[in-house]
Amino acid sequence: MLAKKWLVCLALIxxxxxxxxxxxxxxxxxxxxxxxxxxxxxVGRVFTxxxxxxxxxxxxxxxxxxxxxPELQTADGNIRAEWLEGKRLQVTxxxxxxxxxxxxxxxxxxxVCRLADDGAVVTAKALGGQMAQVVLADDLAAxxxxxxxxxxxxxxxxxxxxxxxxxxxxxKISEPLTVEDVIAGISADEPIWLVVSTADNxxxxxxxxxxxTNAQPGIWPTARPWETLLFEDDPRAIYxxxxxxxxxxxxxxxxxGMIPDQVRLAWGEPRNIARTEGEETWYYPDKLVKFHPAAGxxxxxxx
Numbered sequence: 001m002l003a004k005k006w007l008v009c010l011a012l013i014x015x016x017x018x019x020x021x022x023x024x025x026x027x028x029x030x031x032x033x034x035x036x037x038x039x040x041x042x043v044g045r046v047f048t049x050x051x052x053x054x055x056x057x058x059x060x061x062x063x064x065x066x067x068x069x070p071e072l073q074t075a076d077g078n079i080r081a082e083w084l085e086g087k088r089l090q091v092t093x094x095x096x097x098x099x100x101x102x103x104x105x106x107x108x109x110x111x112v113c114r115l116a117d118d119g120a121v122v123t124a125k126a127l128g129g130q131m132a133q134v135v136l137a138d139d140l141a142a143x144x145x146x147x148x149x150x151x152x153x154x155x156x157x158x159x160x161x162x163x164x165x166x167x168x169x170x171x172k173i174s175e176p177l178t179v180e181d182v183i184a185g186i187s188a189d190e191p192i193w194l195v196v197s198t199a200d201n202x203x204x205x206x207x208x209x210x211x212x213t214n215a216q217p218g219i220w221p222t223a224r225p226w227e228t229l230l231f232e233d234d235p236r237a238i239y240x241x242x243x244x245x246x247x248x249x250x251x252x253x254x255x256x257g258m259i260p261d262q263v264r265l266a267w268g269e270p271r272n273i274a275r276t277e278g279e280e281t282w283y284y285p286d287k288l289v290k291f292h293p294a295a296g297x298x299x300x301x302x303x
Contacts, residue, residue: 036212037136039109039129042091046116047134047214049087050184050191057081061133066112066121079122086184088137089113089122097125130216135184135191139210143192144182151176152196152206153231155265157252159204162195169204172250173265174236177204188214194230206230235265254289258297263289 037045049061060078072083093112109126124131154171161167171177177196180203185193190207191214197203209215209225222228231238236246241262248255249266258266263282270282270289280291283303290299 036215039094039107039111039126040096042094042111045091045213046137047089047091047113047131048137048140048184049084049089050133050135050188051085051186052081052133053186060084063122063124066123069120084122088116089134090116092121094126126214128216130188130214132188134188134214136211136213139213140182140184140192143194143208143210146210147179147182147194150179150232152179152194153177153233153235154196154206155229155231156268157250157266159196159206162203162205169198169202171198171204173231174234174246174250175199176234177206189216189219254297254300256297256300257295260291263297 052061058074058081059076060074060080061084063079063084064077065073065079072080074080090113091111092114095110095112097108097110107129109129111124111126111131112121113124114121124134153173153175154177155173156171157173158168158170161169175198177198179194180197181195183193183195185191185207187207190209192208192210193205194208195203195205206229208229209220212220212223212225215225220228239261241249245258245262248258249262252266254263254266260280260282267284270284272283274281274283278293282289282291286303288299288301288303289297290301292298
């Protein structure tokens with residue numbers, strides 16, 4: 001009888017939506033829901049131009065002057081990187097161009113912007129509703145206010161090293177990271193970098209989005225995109241898992257009986273999830289795992 005009751009309780013735990021588990025303790029409201037502003041409503045909004053990667057600077061930004069300025073343009077007609085980087089663009093007009101896909105919304109737009117410092121007018125495409133190489137200025141300011149000098153906890157066991165090309169630093173899921181700075185990143189998908197440091201003075205960054213404005217449709221599963229990448233409270237206080245489970249997670253190890261949230265923290269997001277007859281199969285590049293509603297993880301198989 002006791003075993004039966006235990007299985008029922010475990011099944012109820014596993015039935016809790018994963019989004020609710022990831023959201024943190026009841027009553028927490030980190031920054032509120034960062035809602036999306038549709039492209040059609042961007043007029044008056046201000047965007048900041050993100051830096052380009054070194055390998056892309058010679059090609060410049062895929063923006064165009066309304067009145068050509070050859071001295072500020074590349075041979076392909078793009079705007080020179082050293083001139084446009086960091087400038088603030090206020091949207092003055094938006095025009096829908098076409099529907100470029102099926103299923104998820106994929107409208108393309110032409111966005112007309114006026115530069116805040118000299119009044120020059122430039123145009124850019126928002127393909128699928130996203131304008132490349134910009135961050136919403138309000139998002140950057142809100143993220144700086146929200147995260148400055150706070151402690152965060154990465155949901156990934158490795159994060160990029162700050163100012164070290166292609167390098168990473170190893171961290172624990174339960175390891176507090178101090179936010180030293182909040183700066184513009186290099187991608188419209190994750191346009192804000194939280195520069196963080198560990199207790200032993202290693203520095204890395206977590207690239208986040210702060211709202212769904214200027215995001216590709218469906219790219220973020222939550223209205224608070226950063227929650228996919230980090231905890232704002234100590235995960236050991238959120239999840240009352242035993243030390244052995246936390247040790248396995250921080251070693252990147254999965255084992256039978258683990259629930260989905262534990263596997264997600266140990267191995268990251270799967271590439272695909274298949275659901276059949278109440279069970280789930282998660283597919284990773286070289287492995288698949290199977291979950292049973294009552295027993296949790298019961299199969300780990302190489303592909």
